[in-house]
């Protein structure tokens with residue numbers, strides 16, 4: 001039985017990756033941050049199914065704590081490490097620049113040093129990001145495109161990406177960088193734009209919310225389905241050699257396009273409900289991202305199974321179920337309809 005160690009197991013990607021690895025009979029170990037309220041909702045179904053027999057194991061840790069990570073790696077002796085943990089919200093990284101940077105930077109140094117010192121056979125995956133490109137050119141971006149980070153988040157990801165490559169080249173470690181373009185799902189955090197839209201439109205459609213306030217509607221992203229992308233992580237780690245890989249759909253769409261499809265589902269005109277505010281405008285914006293996944297398709301056999309339109313639909317349908325459950329709480333007087341669902345970024 002192979003053992004995987006995942007930082008960020010409680011996040012969107014960590015939950016999908018755990019499902020894949022548990023299904024492949026891995027023993028999975030994940031780090032959780034201590035918080036005042038329980039933060040394992042994305043993996044609660046996996047905890048019930050797999051933790052009793054010890055196939056899924058959670059450990060308190062934090063990427064800012066090298067000793068804790070090193071102790072865990074010594075104890076677990078994993079075959080593979082997936083470093084998915086990060087303060088992953090780009091706008092928040094402008095508001096908490098040091099914390100956001102330190103999480104990514106300190107985590108990658110600590111983990112790579114531990115691998116180098118403990119066991120050079122351990123494979124290492126780093127969650128790199130299309131944000132590193134900066135999005136100023138209209139180019140189709142691939143593994144050879146230039147990085148031009150526009151936020152503290154992206155600058156720290158460039159550091160982590162470079163360090164992963166440096167440890168691969170300097171010490172012969174199996175270190176992989178997955179440069180993933182935006183990927184979304186019903187498990188996406190609610191302050192990322194796609195989920196903010198699908199939560200809002202479904203609540204609006206049944207009378208629980210009046211308006212939705214957003215920032216830059218002209219931004220365009222290469223949006224795919226998280227489950228498809230996480231399958232790509234597994235393929236990268238099982239390829240014959242470690243490398244840098246772009247995962248993207250090869251299509252780009254604006255926030256307006258996303259709004260139109262989501263509101264059309266309910267035959268609503270998005271312009272009647274959407275406001276804009278400077279509150280959601282970033283100090284520096286990544287305007288346009290479009291990736292070229294040819295290398296991953298050709299060498300890994302990786303493929304996109306879910307189109308942009310299908311992604312919007314599956315997120316809307318999942319959030320509609322959630323909104324209908326919330327409606328019951330409203331009808332029982334336990335919640336009150338709002339102008340807008342609370343949202344901070």
Ligand code: NAP
Nearest residue numbers: 008010011012013062063084085086088127129180182183
């Ligand atoms: P996410 O849902 O925000 O999950 C982030 C995970 O990191 C959560 O488990 C979070 O724990 C954990 N975390 C945050 N701060 C930490 C710390 N100081 N120490 C340890 N763990 C910490 O992000 P995601 O969408 O799954 O993305 C996974 C990774 O891929 C991230 O590194 C992200 O930057 C990168 N990425 C994402 C995308 C995308 O489109 N989704 C694209 C490219 C790259 P809590 O649950 O306690 O908050």
Ligand code: GDD
Nearest residue numbers: 088090129130131181182191192193214215216219280345
């Ligand atoms: N979050 C948010 N909220 N974004 C908005 C809003 C809003 O109200 N209105 C417009 N946007 C625009 C942002 O300005 C940005 O251009 C775009 O929508 C996407 O924003 P996010 O969904 O927050 O994602 P992101 O592209 O900044 O970052 C995500 O993708 C990266 C990969 O490119 C995150 O998952 C990062 O962790 C990831 O690395």
